[in-house]
Amino acid sequence: MIDKIIRGVITLIGLLVGYGIVAGLKALDIINFVNKGWLSLIFYLGISLIFGIIFFLLSPKIMKAGRIIVQFVETELQKVPAYDIALGSIGLIIGLIIAYLLSQPFYKLEIPYLGVAISIVLYIIFGYLGIKVPTRKREDFTNAIGNFRKGFGKDKLKTDCRSCPKILDTSVIIDGRIADICKTGFIEGPLIIPEFVLEELQHIADSSDTLKRNRGRRGLDILNKIQKELDIEVIIHDKKFDDVKEVDSKLLKLTQLLKGKIITNDYNLNKVAEVQGISVLNINELANAVKPVVLPGEEMVVQVIKDGKESGQGLAYLDDGTMIVVESGKKHIGETIDVLVTSVLQTSAGRMIFAKPKTIVDRAV
Numbered sequence: 001m002i003d004k005i006i007r008g009v010i011t012l013i014g015l016l017v018g019y020g021i022v023a024g025l026k027a028l029d030i031i032n033f034v035n036k037g038w039l040s041l042i043f044y045l046g047i048s049l050i051f052g053i054i055f056f057l058l059s060p061k062i063m064k065a066g067r068i069i070v071q072f073v074e075t076e077l078q079k080v081p082a083y084d085i086a087l088g089s090i091g092l093i094i095g096l097i098i099a100y101l102l103s104q105p106f107y108k109l110e111i112p113y114l115g116v117a118i119s120i121v122l123y124i125i126f127g128y129l130g131i132k133v134p135t136r137k138r139e140d141f142t143n144a145i146g147n148f149r150k151g152f153g154k155d156k157l158k159t160d161c162r163s164c165p166k167i168l169d170t171s172v173i174i175d176g177r178i179a180d181i182c183k184t185g186f187i188e189g190p191l192i193i194p195e196f197v198l199e200e201l202q203h204i205a206d207s208s209d210t211l212k213r214n215r216g217r218r219g220l221d222i223l224n225k226i227q228k229e230l231d232i233e234v235i236i237h238d239k240k241f242d243d244v245k246e247v248d249s250k251l252l253k254l255t256q257l258l259k260g261k262i263i264t265n266d267y268n269l270n271k272v273a274e275v276q277g278i279s280v281l282n283i284n285e286l287a288n289a290v291k292p293v294v295l296p297g298e299e300m301v302v303q304v305i306k307d308g309k310e311s312g313q314g315l316a317y318l319d320d321g322t323m324i325v326v327e328s329g330k331k332h333i334g335e336t337i338d339v340l341v342t343s344v345l346q347t348s349a350g351r352m353i354f355a356k357p358k359t360i361v362d363r364a365v
Helices: 002-027 037-079 082-108 114-136 138-150 154-162 170-175 177-184 195-205 210-229 247-258 267-275 283-289 358-364
Strands: 166-168 191-194 234-237 261-264 280-282 299-303 314-317 323-326 336-347 350-357
Touching: 002 037, 082 114, 166 247, 170 177, 170 195, 170 210, 170 261, 177 210, 177 283, 191 195, 191 247, 195 210, 195 234, 195 247, 247 261, 247 267, 261 267, 267 280, 280 283, 299 314, 299 323, 323 336, 336 358, 350 358
Parallel strands: 166 191, 166 261, 191 234, 261 280, 323 350
Antiparallel strands: 299 336, 314 323, 336 350
């Protein structure tokens, strides 16, 4: 049905083209012999019908060519970020307005066609500049818009000045705790999600390995949750760094470019970033920092789950996952007992608590 409508429109265009050609030739006095009323009508109808038939016969090829052009334009537009399209459109409008204002004086010149020629040149130049300048300087425009927003209020200015871009790496997205932390409001935006991180997540989600596939899909679900459910600014950054292969190296370069901080739980990435002087927010360090403080001599009630590495040891765990090594606790596996903390070991991997069953301590006393 749509194809028939399009063919009808093309045929109508052909009729109009034929009519326009006859009108143009007549205006130029090339076909003076059709001045008579009935002859003029026949001539108009005949030429219009001829062009209408030609366009009707050529309509399948015209439609096919149109689809190819539309697909090409659509493919090219998909490669361009939406932010660049918006900036380019605004720049084009401004450029055309400037060209219009500059071209008006030239229409008053007495030289024939000079005003039209100069106007065409000005429209082309300023239209091109209107598209290219904003897209090539998009980071400057982004910063300018951000500074403009900050100027609306003193309190808002102070708040925004303290915030800086937080770049998420793949591991922290898959980990999932970042969504809960953002929900509490302890992390301010904007959160930057690089496109190369999204590509890596998609690659993991498409993996043939079940575990990797589930981890990748979990990461994508976490991103959807952050974008849709949380009141925090999320920006998909399209910087590629084609000259760099490793994702971690791209993350470090992007963080330096944006003057932001990396949010990660990757120990190695953390160390490399520190060497390069890049600020890091490590989720594991945050988790260790908010764990309850336990001092030697305190009493605790724990359930011994399994035996430890050393002979006679038993292992128990707190609700936050902190491991408790219970000396002589192997014989209490499956039991809930009172223990007395003897020492606490803090490492980069987490916190470990050493304790003894209180019954042993009481007997020793």
